[in-house]
Amino acid sequence: GGIITQTPKFLIGQEGQKLTLKCQQNFNHDTMYWYRQDSGKGLRLIYYSITENDLQKGDLSEGYDASREKKSSFSLTVTSAQKNEMAVFLCASSIWTGNSQNTLYFGAGTRLSVL
């Protein structure tokens, strides 16, 4: 088995601040994802990456940057935190084999609060 580790678990930022969230996986999966979950809502895709140094924008990419320098890690940067923003950012991974049946494995999430 493997695990996805997200750091930090809790992140408190100031308005306008640049904030970075990190994700590590030891599944050796090709594809990694960042999703945002707002309270009581579904998951919205921010960025994904199908291999090292690849980046693909999701529906919610505006206001975010991402980086995939190694196969095992995928980081997300909030370029300018918005006041009173509260959300959970979820990292996930899956094997890229061209087979759409592969499921996602999720990390525990990073809870962001902006003062």
Next chain:
Amino acid sequence: AQKVTQTQTSISVVEKTTVTMDCVYETRDSSYFLFWYKQTASGEIVFLIRQDSYKKENATVGHYSLNFQKPKSSIGLIITATQIEDSAVYFCAMREMSNYNVLYFGSGTKLTVEP
């Protein structure tokens, strides 16, 4: 437009009964894959069950089964003999063959199982 829609925000049932959660999806692809995920109170998200669009037989895993109605673009999740620990938020999701790296999620249905 939403690709995956879950209209039931919350459902409450008595344990040991059967519950059905609804999900409708929208796609132009002839081949696609449908998933259900469970998010527990701790925030952990786990994969439950999958249905491939080309399969006529409904998927079943343990006490989870699916009601796949392709002409209605509907994929319901059925949980039989519910247990207290089934209380969670359930997400429906879809992958399309035309963009198989992306998983679209619904907004979730919160299930409460009471004694």
